[in-house]
Amino acid sequence: MKASLGRCARGVQLVTSRSLGPYQTAAVRIGLAGTWLLFLLREFPHRQLLYGPDGPWGWSMARRLIAGNDAFTLLMWSDGRLWFEAVYALAVVASALLLFGWRTRTMSVLFMVGVLSLQNRNIFVGDGGDNVVHLLAIYLVLTRCGQVWSLDARRAARAGAAGREPWADRAGPVLWAGGAAALAAVTVLGVAGWGWLLFFWTLLTGQALWWWLGRRAPDGQAYLLSDVVAHLVHNGALLVIMVETCLIYATAGWYKIQGSRWQDGTAVYYPLQLESFSPWPGISGMLAGQGLLVLVVTYGTVLTQVAFPFALLNRRAKNVLLALMMAEHLAIAVLLGLPFFSLAMIAADAVFLPTVFLLWAGARCARARAGVVRRARAVFGRGADGVPGDEEPAGPARKLPVRPS
Amino acid sequence: MDAYGGAGDAEADPEEETRGRDEDRTPSRRPGIGAQRAASPEHLPDPSPPAGRTAHTLGSAPGLAGAAPVPAGSRPAPPPVAADPAADSAPAPGSAEPDLVPVVSPGAVGPGIGALRVGNQVVAAVVMALVAAGVGVHLLMVFLHVAPANTVTKQHGQAVDDYIYPEFEQNWKLFAPNPLQQNIAVQARAEILAEDGTLDRTRWVDLSALDGEAIDGDPLPSHTRQNLLRRGWDFYVNSHDTAGVPNGMRGDLSERYVRRIVLARLVTELEGTRDGVIDRIQVRSRTTPVPPPPWSDEKVSRKPVDRELTWWSVTDSDVPLDGSLQLRRDGEGGAR
Known part of the structure; x- marks a missing residue:
């Protein structure tokens, strides 16, 4: 009885103190974003035929169907060709950035938006693979999938190593402000369902709150609590x-x-x-x-x-x-x-x-990348140091206790 | 039946689907996080491997030390995260290098619930209960959705559908219970009104065969060749009865969809072969059983079964991507 209570307590402590499976979630992120990116590039010449406003599954036809099931898609907001191209481009960019783990959480949201927008626009061209991507894209939003093997992890490690103030960052706040402005516009225009609006606003305010609390008092109870919540949500989604x-x-x-x-x-x-x-x-x-x-x-x-x-x-x-x-x-x-x-x-x-396997694979990739960089340097004479690699932070130096979102 | 095509075909269920789930409150990736400071004021980040690896072994997180090991009032344990993949350290193929033996996985290690004040522990426990409930409900719903019709779904099927559709729909009957055992070819022909007023009926064009040839030798087959027509036809068949009567809106839509897919294809195939305007098209499916394997003594009739639809009169607006019904023979001017 006592022993099981103790085990239970350790379990509670575990799921409130860490986001489990950092390598596994990163692998899922990379695999998923890579798959969808490859698919988008493969179908780039056929994008109009599959999802375009004038494709066989015309815009007004999709609208009739979606009026009945309320599936989420940005592509129903306008039947313009330019809008379609913009959404497709957004999907491509979000996939690539999620792959590399740049502002991972934000990109995971945009990735999901891209996946749902295209797939829900025409549900009659997908297969089991699209179905898997669809589900995982939603679940991934709730995970901290950029803890390792991401540009985020690298940035945090570098900031830590240099003793820099980790909050001094520009891209993040800009990205957030952009997201908030876009979401405000969407809310005012009333083009999205209330459920999705609630979801996105919750993510947005949660992000801001977490950042502000950490900046104000990183040791404060409020921040620690918010972090516990993030761990719990990650572990639940995992x-x-x-x-x-x-x-x-x-x-x-x-x-x-x-x-x-x-x-x-x-x-x-x-x-x-x-x-x-x-x-x-x-x-x-x-x-x-x-x-x-x-x-x-x-x-x-x-x-x-x-x-x-x-x-x-x-x-x-x-x-x-x-x-x-x-x-x-x-x-x-x-x-x-x-x-x-x-x-x-x-x-x-x-x-x-298994983590061991992922570490081994990550190290192999890191070594391969280092080899490429060395050769590139030999060829071009100088450093290509800034070149990001999704598999990059695999080495021991990356095992810093960084704090991804 | 044909499973790889089955999924994603959302039923028209006009109910709200997104319940703003409570656990959605995800504090998110923020630029620059006061990471190390929060977690370990005394462990200044140190890029050297050993420090990084040992600093945060499980349970050594600062803040845990002084804290009560367990919040007394903690709620029901979370779902069995015991299956934690991170804890998995089975020998891997190719076995790790010595310097890579994972002592602990990196990533965010916080002080956890143990470092919180009692009031906050209660909040955390409530959140944990909510997350556990959300996960439980979600998984239960998905399970009931993928399970065969049963006692529960007969009573509460509507509630399950309301939750699942449209975003969590899924179908994993991959080539099950039986794989498709027929090749279903969608074929089409057209009547073309020539400039002199004569009506010319084309032969049947086997669009599915063309798709099949197009993917031959392609390591990355396109959805336009593998799914577009095949699943479009499925959609049509599933939303019509055997007499060809459409069932409601989906029937109408599927008819239009198939017509547009076929027309786009016919225009491509026939362009350059003759002059005139496509006036009507007809679609049929030809179902040919796959012959039983050579070692089997089963007898299967190889006779194809046709299902012919009525002729459809078409207009320019039926042609996707701003195409036109106007055909021109090669080498006679016109925009080619």
């Missing part, structure tokens, strides 16, 4: 991301068990024969001809998907299944021609990656 990922696998697995093709071991054969999912018909045909292989992959898929949530109880089992899962997603990316779906799923999976 849990949601983890459970959501489990739900994806559990649902995918349990529904498969009920299908006759997954039972007789031929299920994997069929997608390989579908025109929309066979970018490499030669390879697909060859694989589809291997009865035993098809059986093993069919059963293996169901097994791993159903087992995954339970494997979390055992670290080693989890890591094995995670590796299998990621390998399968890579195969899906290529064979079924679903790279964006697979990348999004891998980003979601990353929340379960």
Whole structure:
């Protein structure tokens, strides 16, 4: 009894004093922003066809549908082409900046706005990958996903190292003021639903309050309390991301068990024969001809998907299944021609990656980057020191107790 | 059925969805944070690795020392964050370098609830309860949404839908319960009014086959080739009964949508082949079962099943992206 109380107390202390999984949330952030950025760039030539005001899913058609479900999208505020281009550009820029972790929290909000705006504008062109991005984009807003591997972390570390006053920053307040002005305009114009307005105003005032409290008295009770709240919200959102990922696998697995093709071991054969999912018909045909292989992959898929949530109880089992899962997603990316779906799923999976592995991967990236910088210096004669890298602050020097939002 | 296409098709549920959740009060990333000062006045930030690593091992956070270990009145424990991935230190592939053994993860380490005054501890406990409740409710709703229809959803399905739609909708029946076992080709033809007043009917153009060819060898297939027509047709089929009667607004919209997708494609395909104006178009789907695998003794009829829609008269406003119904044969002037 006493022991369990003590454990409970330690748990409470843990979730109120730290934002857990800094590397995992950073990996999710990088993976997600990278996936969406790649998608936006890939579809850049087709953006009008997919989401534009004069595309097949015309603006007035979307308006009729959205009048019924109140989905959030900036693109319904105007049917102008310029507006569309601006929103698309915003989505691209926000994705890139979130990837690098520049003003991470603000960018995560803009990233979500970009994702929802485009996807909700035309819900009939998405697939499972878009669905994953959609959900994670919302959850990510509530996390402190820039604690490591971000420009924010680097800036905080440098400010600390130089003994600079960390509050002396210009971009942040400017960004905030811009956001506040935009939100005020939106509120006055009455183009957004009250629920979303409440959400955005809460984020905005929370940010200001937190900053002001810390600046006024970083040791003060009010600031410490606000920090506890931020930790709690982060940890809650992190849990949601983890459970959501489990739900994806559990649902995918349990529904498969009920299908006759997954039972007789031929299920994997069929997608390989579908025109929309066979970018490499030669390879697909060859694989589809291997009865035993098809059986093993069919059963293996169901097994791993159903087992995954339970494997979390055992670290080693989890890591094995995670590796299998990621390998399968890579195969899906290529064979079924679903790279964006697979990348999004891998980003979601990353929340379960072991810290040791992430540190190792981060160090590899940092070393690779250092090599590139060295070579660039040799070529160009002088430093490219300011070049940011998303994987950059992986080294030991980055393990400073920085305080991201 | 075809799962990768299923998600994202929001039902028209005219209810509010965003409940301003209480835990949304997220103090956010602010420029320059009085980080180290707050957390550890005596540990001035030091870029050297050892200091950084050891300064904030769990539980050593300044402020914790003098504080009562637990707030007496603390509320129900938070959700099982025991599954904390950060705590995970299983051996990783490629094993870490010696200097990278993670003693503690970096990031914000605050004094936590233990350093708060009693009044603030109560506030923190309330917030924790709210976050826990929010997380619990959200996950329950999502679970009920993805689970099959059951005792609870039969009674409270509307409440679940109200919460889920439109932003949390999801469908993870990925190729389940059974993968799609037919190739569904959407084909179209047009009647073209020539300048001399004759009506010319084109052959069927297999738009899905063209999509299939377009993604061949493409490592990054475009949604315009993989999803646009395929999911547009799904939308049409799902919002019409088998006799082709639209069900309400979605039926109307889907019809218009398919017509516009097809028209854009037909214009591209037919442009340059003849002179005239597209007058009407007709769409059909041709469903061909995938033959059973070579080792199977199942017999499946390979006969395609067609579903033909009525002819649609089209106008210039039906052509997306400011296109035109006017076709010109190659090499006869005109804006090509």
